[in-house]
Amino acid sequence: MKRVALLGMPNTGKSTFFNRLTGAAAKVGNWPGVTVDLLSAKVLLGAEMVEIVDLPGIYNLHGFAEDERVARRFLEENAVDLLLVIVNATQLDRQLALVLQLQSLGLPILVLLNMGDEATRLGIQIDESHLSADLQIPVLTISAKHGHGFGPAKTKLTEMLRSAEPARKASMTEVFADDDALESRLDQLFERNVNVPLTSSERFSDRLDRILLHPWFGLPMFFLAMLGMFEAVYTLGAPLQDAVAWLLEVVKADAVTPAVIGWSPVLQSFLLDGLFDGVGTVLSFLPIIVLFFLFMAIVEDSGYLSRAAFLMDAFMSRLGLDGRAFVMQLMGFGCNVPALMGTRVMRSRGLRLLTMLIIPFSLCSARLQVFVFFTTAIFEPWAAPLVLFSLYVASFLAAFMTAVIYRHRLTHAEPLLLELPPYRFPTGAQMWLRGWREVTHFLREASGFILLGVVLVWFLTHYPFGIEPASAETLAGRMSALFAPIFEPIGIDNLMTIALIFGFVAKEIVLGAMAVIYGVGEGQLAGIVAGRTDWVQAYSFMLFVLIYTPCLSTVAVLKQESKSWKFTAFAVGWPLFLAWSVSFIFYQGARWLGL
Amino acid sequence: MFTSTGSVFTLSTTLNELPLGQTAVICAIGGDGELRTRIQSMGLRVGRAVAVIRRSRFGGPLQVRIGTTDLLIRPQQALLVELEPLS
Ligand SMILES: Nc1nc2c(ncn2[C@@H]2O[C@H](COP(=O)(O)OP(=O)(O)OP(=O)(O)O)[C@@H](O)[C@H]2O)c(=O)[nH]1
Ligand SMILES: [Mg+2]
Numbered sequence: 197m198k199r200v201a202l203l204g205m206p207n208t209g210k211s212t213f214f215n216r217l218t219g220a221a222a223k224v225g226n227w228p229g230v231t232v233d234l235l236s237a238k239v240l241l242g243a244e245m246v247e248i249v250d251l252p253g254i255y256n257l258h259g260f261a262e263d264e265r266v267a268r269r270f271l272e273e274n275a276v277d278l279l280l281v282i283v284n285a286t287q288l289d290r291q292l293a294l295v296l297q298l299q300s301l302g303l304p305i306l307v308l309l310n311m312g313d314e315a316t317r318l319g320i321q322i323d324e325s326h327l328s329a330d331l332q333i334p335v336l337t338i339s340a341k342h343g344h345g346f347g348p349a350k351t352k353l354t355e356m357l358r359s360a361e362p363a364r365k366a367s368m369t370e371v372f373a374d375d376d377a378l379e380s381r382l383d384q385l386f387e388r389n390v391n392v393p394l395t396s397s398e399r400f401s402d403r404l405d406r407i408l409l410h411p412w413f414g415l416p417m418f419f420l421a422m423l424g425m426f427e428a429v430y431t432l433g434a435p436l437q438d439a440v441a442w443l444l445e446v447v448k449a450d451a452v453t454p455a456v457i458g459w460s461p462v463l464q465s466f467l468l469d470g471l472f473d474g475v476g477t478v479l480s481f482l483p484i485i486v487l488f489f490l491f492m493a494i495v496e497d498s499g500y501l502s503r504a505a506f507l508m509d510a511f512m513s514r515l516g517l518d519g520r521a522f523v524m525q526l527m528g529f530g531c532n533v534p535a536l537m538g539t540r541v542m543r544s545r546g547l548r549l550l551t552m553l554i555i556p557f558s559l560c561s562a563r564l565q566v567f568v569f570f571t572t573a574i575f576e577p578w579a580a581p582l583v584l585f586s587l588y589v590a591s592f593l594a595a596f597m598t599a600v601i602y603r604h605r606l607t608h609a610e611p612l613l614l615e616l617p618p619y620r621f622p623t624g625a626q627m628w629l630r631g632w633r634e635v636t637h638f639l640r641e642a643s644g645f646i647l648l649g650v651v652l653v654w655f656l657t658h659y660p661f662g663i664e665p666a667s668a669e670t671l672a673g674r675m676s677a678l679f680a681p682i683f684e685p686i687g688i689d690n691l692m693t694i695a696l697i698f699g700f701v702a703k704e705i706v707l708g709a710m711a712v713i714y715g716v717g718e719g720q721l722a723g724i725v726a727g728r729t730d731w732v733q734a735y736s737f738m739l740f741v742l743i744y745t746p747c748l749s750t751v752a753v754l755k756q757e758s759k760s761w762k763f764t765a766f767a768v769g770w771p772l773f774l775a776w777s778v779s780f781i782f783y784q785g786a787r788w789l790g791l
Numbered sequence: 792m793f794t795s796t797g798s799v800f801t802l803s804t805t806l807n808e809l810p811l812g813q814t815a816v817i818c819a820i821g822g823d824g825e826l827r828t829r830i831q832s833m834g835l836r837v838g839r840a841v842a843v844i845r846r847s848r849f850g851g852p853l854q855v856r857i858g859t860t861d862l863l864i865r866p867q868q869a870l871l872v873e874l875e876p877l878s
Binding site for chain 1: 824829847848850851863
């Protein structure tokens with residue numbers, strides 16, 4: 197099968213083009229370094245299937261960050277039929293340098309000048325055919341986001357592939373050629389073929405920057421916006437969740453329960469209290485998760501992430517980190533796994549490890565479910581968003597404190613240079629794609645290990661059969677008695693301990709496990725929990741959930757990225773210790789104050 | 792390689808010292824191999840005009856503009872970008 201590699205500088209729209217061409221759902225974001233691993237998909241071009249490979253962005257062929265290595269290694273090890281080079285049409289003055297470098301690899305190239313829409317808006321004129329003649333490479337202008345010029349680009353690609361010689365490996369040895377000659381060639385190309393008007397009026401991004409990057413109000417505004425986002429997730433998401441919970445109750449009462457009548461009690465209990473309530477409770481959070489990720493999609497596509505790095509870099513550097521580490525923390529709000537992978541853009545090991553150590557404290561969407569549930573169950577509606585916000589603050593504090601403690605062991609001298617892209621807004625299609633990605637991800641997890649976890653919890657709380665479920669004589673009861681000396685001092689009762697233990701695998705299981713333990717659906721769970729726990733216990737529980745190991749996938753990625761068991765063990769052990777200590781201080785302190 | 796202190800005739804400044812809103816032309820890029828290449832591929836090349844758009848507080852990074860590219864650069868790295876004397 198023929199193979200096409202997508203190459204280009206970071207943030208030029210490679211993944212956007214990849215998605216449009218192959219129908220895949222690669223993650224897109226207005227941040228250099230969203231794609232940090234290979235991603236391939238097959239597509240029918242003309243009469244043949246072609247493999248398209250989306251690669252991490254590279255600034256040149258000399259880079260040594262992990263993401264750049266991935267791209268280079270791919271070129272070194274794989275035969276490729278064609279290089280599809282995506283260039284940002286508004287930055288040809290520097291991006292053509294990469295095209296010139298890639299030319300020396302000796303492979304057929306098709307250059308796509310992406311972001312044609314933005315180039316037009318800026319009044320940039322490009323003599324496409326002349327540039328193409330100068331480079332002796334076909335050049336086409338497109339907009340991968342809006343689809344302009346996509347048809348001709350696809351036709352050209354098909355045509356070039358049809359007549360391409362057999363696939364070859366790139367000859368990487370010649371790349372380290374003299375850079376001065378390349379520079380003069382670049383200047384000449386740019387001068388002859390591109391016309392950039394002198395900007396007269398202030399651009400939209402400049403005006404927005406004046407507000408968002410304001411020396412005094414920039415950061416407070418960021419935190420206010422975050423608070424606003426949680427308010428929105430609550431006000432919009434809670435009714436949707438109630439609707440799903442209600443629907444599940446109806447289905448349970450009117451369809452599932454009648455269907456299993458007459459079956460053995462154990463089987464009935466397994467199906468209703470185990471599978472249905474457990475998985476149903478997890479599923480009822482789907483609307484909130486989708487909503488939350490739509491907000492995240494807007495944030496990640498806005499270009500604000502680079503600005504956040506700008507605002508926070510001075511502070512982060514005092515913690516031994518840099519502005520990008522803060523951005524990874526924000527990405528971690530969605531899911532810690534891609535955030536951990538995102539540290540591949542950092543070159544020095546010290547900085548990378550320190551950043552990887554703090555990312556798991558980021559309050560991810562799985563933990564968000566637990567907190568949304570507890571805050572609505574225990575607190576007044578007006579207080580709930582504020583309590584949730586306080587947990588986000590706690591998440592930052594835990595991360596910052598960890599960095600302060602370990603910054604002297606994981607030192608580095610990494611320079612920082614980062615692109616500040618213009619502000620952008622995702623299209624409806626892009627948001628839909630993102631929502632869809634998250635739904636499928638969520639459903640895959642729910643049907644996989646969440647299901648497994650729920651089944652296990654059901655078994656533990658019901659075996660030996662015939663006695664009161666979740667009572668002291670069941671397996672769960674005995675297990676939690678074993679852990680009681682650890683969890684009693686932090687105010688977590690026996691049954692919740694079971695949920696916490698399973699939460700080690702994934703936080704989505706926590707609520708599913710609780711539903712199984714109490715033998716009710718999501719609809720009634722809130723009432724039961726509110727009756728059994730006061731707010732101090734609930735908050736102590738939430739602090740523990742926030743800080744201890746997020747999930748097994750995170751642990752696996754910590755190992756994969758650090759390539760060190762020692763570091764991984766430490767990155768699991770330290771948060772466990774910290775979680776217990778923080779909950780202990782909070783719980784005992786609050787009790788001591790008489791709360 | 793040029794250094795600002797090595798020459799008696801030109802008193803070149805670095806990007807760090809460029810006042811807000813002023814434009815100057817880059818005359819040399821310091822730093823070792825990889826960092827230098829990275830700085831150049833971000834668009835900071837000899838002969839290009841550069842301006843500082845804003846500085847963040849507490850010794851944080853600068854926002855600079857080269858043509859249509861905006862960059863965040865730490866003061867330590869901005870020190871490596873030498874500018875022709877302002878007229
Ligand atoms: N205006 C405009 N924006 C675009 C276009 N193509 C992509 N974008 C935006 O550019 C940003 C980067 O897109 P990606 O597809 O993630 O870029 P990438 O090259 O894969 O980036 P990395 O994976 O980080 O190297 C996103 O905000 C896209 O929505 C386009 O044609 N026009
Ligand atoms: Mg990408």
